[in-house]
Each structure stands twice: as C-alpha cells, then as structure tokens.
Amino acid sequence: MARLTGEFEKLDRQIRKLKGADKALDIVARQCGETTLDLIRDGFRNERDPYGDKWKAPLLRKGRALSDRGRLRSSWHIAKANRSELRVATAVSYAGYHQSGTGVFGPRKKPIVPVNKRALSWKVGRQRYFASSVQGAPKRLMVPTKSRGLPKRWRTELIATAQEVLETELGPG
Numbered sequence: 001m002a003r004l005t006g007e008f009e010k011l012d013r014q015i016r017k018l019k020g021a022d023k024a025l026d027i028v029a030r031q032c033g034e035t036t037l038d039l040i041r042d043g044f045r046n047e048r049d050p051y052g053d054k055w056k057a058p059l060l061r062k063g064r065a066l067s068d069r070g071r072l073r074s075s076w077h078i079a080k081a082n083r084s085e086l087r088v089a090t091a092v093s094y095a096g097y098h099q100s101g102t103g104v105f106g107p108r109k110k111p112i113v114p115v116n117k118r119a120l121s122w123k124v125g126r127q128r129y130f131a132s133s134v135q136g137a138p139k140r141l142m143v144p145t146k147s148r149g150l151p152k153r154w155r156t157e158l159i160a161t162a163q164e165v166l167e168t169e170l171g172p173g
Contacts, residue, residue: 017170024169025083028162033078035161036088039154040142044073049141050151056138060124066098066140076142088143099143103136112136 039050047055047065055065066072072092079089103112111133114120119130144150150158 020170022083024166026081027169028165029081029083029086030078031161031165032158033081033086033088035157036086036154037076037078039157040076040088041073043142050144050154051141051148052151052153053141055140060127060129066142072098090142095142097137098140101137101139103134105136105138 043049044064044067049055058065058068061068072090072095075091075095076088077091078087080087097106100106104110112120112135113133119132120134121128121130123129144154
C-alpha cells in the first residue's frame, strides 16, 4: 500500500491559488485595458505616437493635432477584455484615416482628387476650402502597428500592470 507524506497545507494553498487564476486573468485583461487607454491618452497629451515620434502639426488650423474637439481622443474604450483577448477600439469612423494617413501620406501614396465633381470641398471651422487635389493627411499613430510591434514603454507598463494584479489576486511568486 502506498503512503503519501508531505506538507499538504502548502499544496492546498497552491490549489486555491489555481482556482482563482481564471478570475485573476480576467482582472489582468481589464487592468491592462485601462493601462492601454492611459497610454493612448498620453499620446494625445504629448502629441506623440506609441514609438515616441512627434505628430505633425495641423495644416489648416491652429492648435493641437487630433484634438480639435476632443471627440477622437475621448472615444477610445475597452471593446473586449477577458483571459483570452484584450481589444481597445474607437467609436469614431475617421480614426483609421489618422492612424494610417491619407493621400500621399497613406497606403496608396497618391494625391486625393475629386471623383464625381470638379473640385474637392471641405470645411474647417467656418472656413470652406476648395481644391482640385490635396496631398492628404499625415499618419498620426495612436496605437502600435502590427508591423512595428509593441513599443518598449507599452510592453513595460503592461507587464508591470499584469504582475501587480497577479500578485494582488494570487499572492507573491
């Protein structure tokens, strides 16, 4: 007959920790989502992309880049956060144009020209503008790109957030 000996209290503690792991991972995802939103807000505040590069200044108005009314800045939110996925998103349709650039600055690398009319027309504030073509808007990254990967600062802050939550929820190491 086999006989087991050992420190069963330690084993019981480890089993209790593992039972709380699913809940802890959901909390990690939510807290990492909040950290991500803070990092995005920092980008808007400092007018810098996640990699530290300064955003180009607005061409047709004075003031801060991407912050005319604050709608884009305040639209970022946690779209999904659970143990298997974390996704932040924006609720404005034009965010992708700023993220990837348009015209000669965008993926197509061509000026923007009218399709159905003789001229382009748009308003900035109360001023209306007309043009036969425009260069477009420069890329102003708000979130990291897949091709460039997660910036060191983002990685460091997200890991620190995860470690803090795990230590709080499951105890140290």
